[in-house]
Amino acid sequence: MYCLLTIFFSNLILCVLRCVFCLKAIARKYIFPAVLVGSVLFVVPARVLAINYEVTLQGVKDTSLKETLEYSSNLFQLKKVLPSTSSALVRRASLDLDRLKKVLYAFGFFAGKTTIKMNGHEDVASNLALLEGQENVVVELIVDPGPLYLVGKIEVEGIEGQKEAFKPPLQSGKPALASQIVEGENYLVHGLQHLGFPRAKALERRLVINHQNQTLDVFFKIDPGPKVHMGDMVLQGNERSDSDFLAQRQSWKSGDLYDPDKLRNFRSDLSGLDIFSAVRVDLENPPLPENLQEPFLVPVAVSVEEKALRFFGFGTDITTTQGTSLRGFWGHRNLFGGAERLRVTGRLSRIGKNDFDKINSNLDVNIFKPDWLIRHQNLIVNSSLDKEHYDAFERKAFTGFGGVERKLGKYFSLEGGIRGEISNVKNQEGETDFVLMGLPVDLKYDTRKDLLDPKSGMWSQIAVTPYMTLKGEGDGFVINRFASRLYHSIDAKGQWVLAGKAVVGGIVGDSLTNIPADKRFFSGGGGSVRGYEFQSIGPLAANLDPRGGRSLLEVGAELRFRYKDFGLVPFVDGGNVFSTDWPSFNGQLQWGAGIGLRYYTKLGPLRMDVAFPVNGRKNVDDTVAFYLSIGQAF
Structure with missing residues (x-):
């Protein structure tokens, strides 16, 4: 009985091996060449059907605005990656409408319009037949920036007690540039930090476009957080460096109002000793007490990593x-x-x-x-x-x-x-x-x-x-x-x-x-x-x-x-x-x-x-x- 089972399984294994070798031969002779030919047939037409196009930007005289529009345009930046079909080209152009609109907004042109023409036709998206059989397409981006809007009303919520301490650079009557608005918000936050509010942050920025007056009203909501006084230094990582020596270089006294410049100078001072590979200086982050009273004293955490001796x-x-x-x-x-x-x-x-x-x-x-x-x-x-x-x-x-x-x-x-x-x-x-x-x-x-x-x-x-x-x-x-x-x-x-x-x-x-x-x-x-x-x-x-x-x-x-x-x-x-x-x-x-x-x-x-x-x-x-x-x- 044992001999019969052995002979049966031996023959079964030989049959399986013969089938495998036969499949390999068939694949080598018929399937692999077919796949290769199919791949060529698939790739070559895709390259042949690629749509060549030329693109120009018209209507903009300002050099900086024109360069930014071209840099933001997929039609310009993806010029070397040709679309495979006319519909892909139209889709690429359609996506540019929103991108160019954002650029115009950033430069203060909130009534600007952008028109896209392909081979002289405007509404190509609804009639792709206009591009059928066209191997070369001329794309025109016609931009009308419109009037330059100015900054209108400026309202800031959250700094009622500090308004006289500093004046943000954003001013009414100036061009409503996105960079200036962001800079004005950052100025408010950084200004509060230099007034002793290290946790100051911007909560909301709301912009209202007034097309009738051609102005942009700006509303900031700022959370100043608590007013903080710097406490004692808490030093970590100084295994071979004398704590008293480092404490003598401290640039503030316990109880001083928070000043980021003092902490930055202290960090630079420690780095200049050439004994630390890394220096981190920052306030500790304790939870706020329920009944916050002045002065709110927060220790300064100083962490150092020492260099090799x-x-x-x-x-x-x-x-x-x-x-x-x-x-x-x-x-x-x-x-x-x-x-x-x-x-x-x-x-x-x-x-x-x-x-x-x-x-x-x-x-x-x-x-x-x-x-x-x-x-x-x-x-x-x-x-x-x-x-x-x-x-x-x-x-x-x-x-x-x-x-x-x-x-x-x-x-x-x-x-x-x-x-x-x-x-x-x-x-x-x-x-x-x-x-x-x-x-x-x-x-x-x-x-x-x-x-x-x-x-x-x-x-x-x-x-x-x-x-x-x-x-x-x-x-x-x-x-x-x-x-x-x-x-x-x-x-x-x-x-x-x-x-x-x-x-x-x-x-x-x-x-x-x-x-x-x-x-x-x-x-x-x-x-x-x-x-x-x-x-x-x-x-x-x-x-x-x-x-x-x-x-x-x-x-x-x-x-x-x-x-x-x-x-x-x-x-x-x-x-x-x-x-x-x-x-x-x-x-x-x-x-x-x-x-x-x-x-x-x-x-x-x-x-x-x-x-x-x-x-x-x-x-x-x-x-x-x-x-x-x-x-x-x-």
Whole structure:
């Protein structure tokens, strides 16, 4: 019995397999080709029957209105997606009637009319036969905007006790533009928030068209919510940061009336410490008490996410005038919980330009302590070891600096301190050991928003450093330097930016030969006048090595064009160094010009410039110079 069942099921399985193979053969031979042919027959006629059409917009003279109408029209925007039938084209045109009406309303034309003609016929929707057999259709959008309506009555409900505190920008008699109406509503809400009503919101916006007077009456209903006073700060997320240190930076006192600007400034202030990756500052949202009494005190919730304590990085610059430079840094951004920052930077430069044993090396250690002794006053301690070999001089030095930096309002900052330096300087005039003590004072003005790639704003600096010579030739000297950079965006999107710079410097005091060579002024190179060797502009020694001078004048301009992640920058630089205390503004400058490419990254633009000396000196200046670096030239 078992054997018979086995034989039966074996034969059954073989029959099923034969059927499957037969079906596959039939499908491969007959069904698949039929489906393919059917697909071709289905697709090809659809393409052949597509309706080609041309569309124009008539009757509108205002450029902005015309552009908006075309942008909102399906007939214009879907021009490359041809309708398959005449009825589909008519349906597309019919949908445009409502879209164009909304655009006219937004521009204040509430009596406007739109007519659509196809091949000269208006009422095509009711008689599609007019388009039968037509492979090309001419579509005309004829728009009559009609009169421009003005704002009529303006009524606001819900701010009875605050009407005199602020006046919304929406005014009777002005064009009834949708953007102005929305802006007026937002102004009411934001104005109430600045008066201590953080929960203010718009409940209703009602518009009434008066065709007889050609006006639009506007009614706003606003819910101001409760008047709120800011309470104590409730801090979360500061595992390694000192709570007392953060509380000292608080921009309000408990009981102050709610002010969104104070909270926004506090958030910006905490973000500027560079110890948090995210900062959120907002009022807590407690339920309203049944018997609300003034003052209604609400705590301020502050939530932070801390950055990693340690950081490191590296970079490189490559130029034909200075060779290759390599730099690396390591740091700690929160040493003791008060945003104390330590940064150690090492740098090797003039690789490929100098002999191997004369490669420049620098080691810099910087400590930064915010809010030292008083608010907005920072302690800066810096020391450096330098070994430098340039055509103008060779130098070995140890430098130490201690000072303070203080904010003077939103845009100004003042830095001052004491600097000591022990150095050995060798140039064409000989070799001298120096011990200097300086008292640098530096005033800065900065309105730039983007430091790596500014599109607007201004940066200016006045730096004065008197030096006393404790060892070496001479008694002392004062270095004065004035610099400014200006950025202007030509278009609204910031694709075209005009950037300019100017630098003026002068040294008074000791004679030039008694001033250490590294403290003199030099010009030329990627950071000053491109197209010239580093420090090569100015007085030269008999062997054509630069001597440096007592004064400096530099100017430069760039036209920066950006398209997506790429940019093109034509530029011109000029400068010279003089032996007088102050530069001669009538003196000849050495000019360089060129063009640069930019590739924009999150770390800043990658810069590649090629520059040529315009009035280069014979047997002194090369014919071309290349620069590769990160960041704009200035």
